[in-house]
Amino acid sequence: MKSYITPYLTLLALLLVSCKTDYAELPTYTGNEQLQAVIETPAGSNHRLIYDQEQKAFVNDIMAGQDRVVQFLPYPANLGFIPSTEINRNGKGLEVLVLSERLETGTVAEVLPVGLMQLETDGELQHIVVAVPARPSERHIEATNYRALSVEYPAVKKILEEWFANANPAANTNFVGWRDERFAEKEIQRWMRL
Template identity: 40%
Template structure:
């Protein structure tokens, strides 16, 4: 009888925990306890599916266009694409109404990965008169870094070709959009961009 009660209690506990809603990743703190910024990865580097985090459903879904999965008909994503949690680019201030975008340069990470990052630059894009800035970052963990660039100066000096690749990729990856490149900002501007959109939350 005792064993049966223990078993039933365990089953009830498992069922109860399965019914609980998962944590909303969009509301994670902007920074970690170590003081690094945090990124939630939606689209792994080297893939073409346009995956987005649905904060209402608390899950990752493939974006839809005309009722079909949105597949980027271009070269795959050149880095791990996602967002900075607890940010909101307010349309009243020229933002696009989404969380701050981030591209993490490193080896491919799974959808749903949460990673500590170091912002090293910001690519300033204009999409139909809305600011569509992309934070460019590297993993904070030294073992996960693949580039010798801790800031914009190192990035610009050591990888000018990567800068050209990113400009071209973001300009041409979506034929339905007309994006303009406004320029680049350094790591200080990247951090100010994150803080700008996190201050209102």
């Protein structure tokens, strides 16, 4: 009797493994036109996690052959990517930083872009969309656009500038500037996969 059960259990296991969510293939916008963000590294963590598209799993980022651990203050917000965007040949999605309470790895959140931070890392321009939760009940920062972020929360911008400039000394990262939510939306559109 065991010989009949084993193939079925193997098939069931294969089906469960193949049913993993492919976070990179989720739509950029929900049906009600709300931008989505996939969280990789939760706020408060020092361990950089990334989404591996081949494994369809969140894994530790590797730097110099070891798990990447930020030897600085923990991440000040939730870092992830915008699904169905691609900024390089490796399939890396456009980064997004969600200003909210800690969101666990794998959380898919509806967000509002409030700006875009420009950094230069090892000579390459890097864009990070800065966003807040779309649901007002989940927001602790009440800014819903760049002007409000700048006027009501200028310290948030300074903290993010300093954190990204200092979190990885080996990367030689410099803060370049801020852009508004309209620029952020254009960048999202620019990198969306068709």
